[in-house]
Amino acid sequence: MEAKAAAAEKAVEYIENGMTVGLGSGSTSYYAIRKIGERVSQGLRIRAVASSTQTASLARECRIRLTDLTAIDRIDITIDGADEVDKQLNLIKGGGGALLREKILAYNSRQTIIIVDDSKLVDILGKFPLPVEVAPFAVDLTLAQLKRFKIDLNIREVQKEKFITDNGNLIVDCHFSAIRDPEELNMKLLLIPGIIETGLFPHTPFTRVIVGYADGATQILGA
Numbered sequence: 244m245e246a247k248a249a250a251a252e253k254a255v256e257y258i259e260n261g262m263t264v265g266l267g268s269g270s271t272s273y274y275a276i277r278k279i280g281e282r283v284s285q286g287l288r289i290r291a292v293a294s295s296t297q298t299a300s301l302a303r304e305c306r307i308r309l310t311d312l313t314a315i316d317r318i319d320i321t322i323d324g325a326d327e328v329d330k331q332l333n334l335i336k337g338g339g340g341a342l343l344r345e346k347i348l349a350y351n352s353r354q355t356i357i358i359v360d361d362s363k364l365v366d367i368l369g370k371f372p373l374p375v376e377v378a379p380f381a382v383d384l385t386l387a388q389l390k391r392f393k394i395d396l397n398i399r400e401v402q403k404e405k406f407i408t409d410n411g412n413l414i415v416d417c418h419f420s421a422i423r424d425p426e427e428l429n430m431k432l433l434l435i436p437g438i439i440e441t442g443l444f445p446h447t448p449f450t451r452v453i454v455g456y457a458d459g460a461t462q463i464l465g466a
């Protein structure tokens with residue numbers, strides 16, 4: 244079994260009847276959503292909220308009952324991927340550009356399970372460029388503020404077109420190389436007007452990480 248699928252399938256074991264489930268985005272979450280769909284077809288009764296339009300259409304395809312974020316007051320469990328996980332279980336997310344909704348889901352969940360293959364484990368965050376969601380109408384001013392961190396930056400493009408998030412914003416990928424204090428950097432970035440959210444997810448006690456390995460084994464970190 245693929246490492247990502249192993250982590251995803253282990254995480255889905257935590258879902259129980261009656262739960263409201265947050266669905267992440269990306270290729271590892273894909274396996275989790277498919278597995279949830281399988282369990283739904285076998286009688287599991289849940290409702291779900293999606294972190295992206297792509298995830299919402301996959302969930303519909305898998306016949307998972309979706310509800311709107313405005314229609315719920317709690318999420319029992321969110322299962323989502325990550326781009327980097329450090330030893331303290333701080334994360335970089337947003338490789339797929341869904342970081343704002345992903346962070347809202349994680350923040351409002353009683354528990355969040357992050358699913359990764361072992362290539363995502365790092366000593367220190369930052370080799371993966373940190374995605375930052377930015378309001379498009381003032382992007383140049385926001386970029387000027389980001390340049391004060393003396394880092395390389397680029398506005399994300401897909402096929403030579405600016406990438407637009409599900410929320411109508413831009414993603415600026417920030418090449419920090421080494422992020423020594425994720426919590427502090429997250430707070431500093433959020434103080435810049437025009438930055439809507441960052442892909443830095445400082446560890447919380449409600450988050451655990453399931454790591455999948457190529458031989459199908461899994462390891463649970465945290466909580």
Ligand code: 5RP
Pocket residue numbers: 267268269270271272323324325326335336337338339340341342345
């Ligand atoms: C999307 C995300 C993804 O969870 C992250 O990019 C990991 O993706 P993958 O599972 O494809 O490696 O944060 O915004």
